[in-house]
Amino acid sequence: MNRSGGMPLREEASHMNRILHILVCLLLTCLLPLHSQAARKSQTAFTSQSSATRRPLAVLNDIKHWSTPDYTRVSIELDQDVVWEAHELGKGGNGKQGRIFIDIKRSRLAMGIKNITIGDGLLKGVRVAQYRPEVVRVVLDTQNIKSYKVFPLSTPARLVIDVRGERPTEISRMEQTLSTPPAPTAEPGRSEVAAVTKRTKSPRKVSHSKIRRIVLDPGHGGHDPGAVGAGGTQEKDVVLAIGLKLRELLREELGLNVVMTRTSDVFIPLEERTAIANKVNADLFLSIHANAAPNHAASGIETYYLSLAKTEKAARLAAKENGTTLEKVSVLQAILFDLMANYKLNDSAHLANDVQKALHKKIHGLHADVRNLGVKQGPFYVLVGATMPSILVETAFVSNVEEEARLKDPAYQEATAEGILEGVRAYISSLK
Template sequence: MIRLAQKGAVRLAAYAPTKKVRALSSSSVKTSSVAPGKLLLKAIRHWASPEYTRIVLELNGSVPFSTGSLPGDAGKGIVPRIYIDLKGAGIASGIDQRMVIKEGMIQQVRVGKQQNNSTRVVLDLAMAGEYKAFALKGPDRIVIDLGTRKQAVLEANPTEIRSLPTAKGDPIAKVLEQTPEERQPQVRLPEGGSNRLRRIVVDAGHGGKDPGAIGPRGTLEKDVTLALARVLAKRLKKEFGCQVILTRDKDVYLALEERTAIANRVGADLFISIHANASKNRSVRGVETYYLNFSKNDKAAAVAARENGTSLKQVGDLEMILFDLMANSKINESSRLAAEIQSSLVGNLGRHYSEIKDHGVRQGPFYVLLGATMPSVLVETAFISNKTDEGRLKSSKFQGRAADAIVAGVKKFAKASRMIATK
């Protein structure tokens, strides 16, 4: 069987990059026309920061792949490289053989045909690091995460990233440039300390061409998640005085892997993805909060399949490689964050509404949580498939109360983790 997840390290201490690249890059898209019936590499996307880079190879079908790394040789001017071999896949017209990136850890991406009807993608690196590669479905793509072994400078030096040059039109870089609000936070933050709560990424599920689940009265999940995420972002900012970054603040489509890339790139301390649940049984209601792990039952697997936009079988396939992919994830912290948010939502909303059923903390293989390096959760706030819950999800009162409950859950977690002062 072909191993779908691959990881490794490429190292060469002697190699020093000629130019230290500090800019945060925006995603660049290389697309092209695709002839039917042939497996092709059709686009390469990337998101980079000094210590973290995610590369996505877009394919028009399921392509077996293998990866490897080659050390550099400073004396010969050879940089460390990582390669990805796409078996039986060609290159769509319009893909450059050489894409100069010079951002984060990546110098350039090269693409070439191999003799055995394969395509090799080579990443020329500015520095040695670790990498992990995995395949996602619907549409098919291969994700390569690159990281340095050092503690992320983004976490250690939050002031530094604000002064970084911005990529033009890059909303994330723009957010990072903003100075924090003058207003005093409502909680005291501990002095210094690398663990301090500095930055939270709030992800409004779905968007653009992806409406998410649709309620019986036609409410779109993407609209209620955005409304709730906006309120949540405001209230988190007010409570903690930290930076809060929305993965989207309008009705646009974002690939699931881009959302995680944003959180990693900005060095977020917490990642909260907001969703609304759906069930074929329209009487089902209640709250559940997820973190990344193997699904423990069919219901959790079904929720993961729906949110991933894949089939149940593909969730099963993903679970076969999940162990490898969870190496750097904060599973224990994520499960504690999920527990605090879940109990806070059930408790606080239960004071105002009937039938706030507690479905508990659950785990599942969610694409949007894959590769996140900080405690990260996915909140299913209510069932949009139920008429009453659909009405609540649309009401700004419910959105505000749900946001307050999530803030209270985050606060408990942050206190227990000493990310904020305990008194």
Template sequence: MVRGKLSLILIALAAIFAALPAIADYDRGRNAYYDLRADGARNANPIEWRAVAGLFAGAELQGDRPADALYMSAFCYERAYAIARNEADFSRSTEYYIKLADSYPKSNLADDGLFRAGAMFEGVGDTERAKALWRRIVEEMPDGDMAGTARKSLKKRPKRIYFKEARYFSAPTYTRVVIELSDRAEYASQSLPPNIEVKRPSRIFIDLDGVVMRGVSGDELSILDGLVTRVRLGQHTPTKMRAVLDLDADSEYRVFPLLEPYRVVIDVFRSEGDGTGKLGSTGEEDIVTRLISGANKPAKKPLRTESPSGASTKTAPFGEKRYRIVIDPGHGGSDPGAVGRGGLYEKTVTLRMAKALADSLKKRLDCDIKLTRTKDTTLSLSERTAIANGFGADLFISLHANASRSKKARGIETYYLDRSSDRSARQVAAMENKNTVDSVAETEHILADVLLGMKTPESKRLAEAVQSELINYVTINHGNVRDLGVKRAPFYVLTGAVMPSILVETAFISNPTEEKWLSSSKYGGTIAQAITQAVEKYLTQ
């Protein structure tokens, strides 16, 4: 009997150890993926992407996350195709995306795979194949998060796309240019070195296919910030608009789109390297170091740690670095945000909380603080992130008040930028982004490079620290509060931030009890103390 039990234990252990290499294969693939994203030279090489795709393909065959591995393998082959336009990469990527739906139809990535495969076929002009795949989503996965987007894709008709306007945000080490269009457009970007003979500076150009400039043949933005001299906009061909950024310094850049309205965003960062190059999506860590190096001075005072009741307890050394934190009071000006049943405006609440948080952080950390707005002014979502990047912030914290159709909904939740964790997270992102749930789902695909390459682990750790302290402080000072947890979603206000960034839904303004909390200065002070405590813990760990 004992021998029989021992045999069963040995068999079980053998099974466990047999699975370990497979799990390690997936982790190895994921680590290789992030390493590749972070390497600006390697991530422009299709061979590197094929190698990582191979790691994921192996993990699909023997691992415990076959659907995830197959999706990532297809995605890596898609990246290789985008660089080299090799038909074999295209075939393997679309084959794996479709195989994902065929082999793992219950995976939440099945409809994502079909949609991406459809988009790839549409990109090469095979609209019939694309529509067939999108119909599969609608018919076989009507409850999937891509069903609504697939329906819209099936209905869309070719039409002219018009240039609407261009605007910019400027700082000494960072410039953001936003080009707004009437609809979505394909685009390609490239950097060119300076031509000394004809006195032509380094430049970045973006070609926007199918875009027409109405009434004008060209336009120009004069910036002169020491990084970007000007932006020239022109009708390059009858069916292509070109934007050219003339540069004053070596730089790195990235380009990504935002939906509703459709915008193409160009972020340019001052570089210490030679020439101008395109950023891999996780090259931001080095940029942040460059942005703030030499600009921060040692802290003058030690940290003071407070209890949830507000009493000062012990002191702790802060270190030699003076941190920079940007606080974003959500909404403002013509955008009131959510409105409570008692008439309380979200924009009013967030500004009051932001000022309280700024005061609390300065007292505790002796850091440099910047608010994206200090008055009831209107700011676009992309401007808010641009302010944080331009300031060289170490952290970006966006403050909001939640809302629901149900007055019973209550609680606190904290978000970081990534693919949506669930449908409720997607609904909150839609509310804050001012678009539809279907658009949020599509945004995750359009921003795949940005979302998968951001400082996700650091942002998640900050979100966890903030959520924990908020629940602790609010419970002690105001009574029972529902902990809705840490979630992820593609918020526009966090997109493009090159530092750990979070969005905090501090309470439900649509709940009568929590609206009263939000209207009181005491609750604002509690939120400020809690976030300060969390930031202190995050920065000193």
């Protein structure tokens, strides 16, 4: 295991203990209100400590990361929900290295899990070790960061760490002078992203507005069908069809550079979808879904942006789209405002409003009975961490027999894409 990048983990812990000890002594002798240097960031859990102790140890299976010049997302993959504690020792910078360490209680490392080197200017790398018999310590060696957030996702369980820093000035300047959007970098092994990247290199019309690149995110895919209608229609299929039609329209009509999170029937984890948007430095993020409700009479169009759910219905929908339970959504709600520090709340609400209005208008022209359920708020994982205006559109109810039939119809899919296009057009126009 390569630990040359920093202090060995045990030594690091004793170093921290020494610092804490000195601080406690200072407190006792001087009676000054000092803060510990090792600031505890959070201790959040999906499972209570008492129920966790009865379970076998959680296994840390994998570590993934996505890098941009000012943002890095790390995902720690586990086989069950865990209890953890995150601490920070300095932010790095001025030649000094900082450190974030996360202790995962009642866990062990899977065979072959190795330290990873990142070296993107924010994170030097990630080190892992079995710190105590039942505690895995994950250490992020930071170089020059502003802030970090840790949050849990479920099914499969993982801890996501978002690290933010300053965008290097030379990159900001370079992007301002570019008349065409820079091509996003392809990720090896992700053919659907790579293929799109290749095609987006020469947009047919160059956009001069503030909005140049949009990420379209057809929900679900692969082993996750999303909502399934009584007639067998799967949400993942209809939202992909709508997304692909919308991609063409946004390119043709608005000259936008469009990046898809998926262009085929593949599964993409929720945290990767936002990471793609941040990675390609998108100006807008739009997640496309189809609704479902226990009441099969429910129908209509609604658009969401990220915030606390105001109604039980919105919380239930978020649980469904997040692939979790209502209980876990309430845990997420409790830490949501902390996670939303970089979320463009007003712009997202504005975009949601324009898209909802235009989409309802378009569909109303075809089906006068379509219900306008309006713009709502909910704690959707897929929007957490997005740094650009980002929304989630629930195009129609696949759980409603009539709307299920419409969703399958290519003409209706096209109309839905046209409605969303008009909403994006209205939003862009309002910025000029």
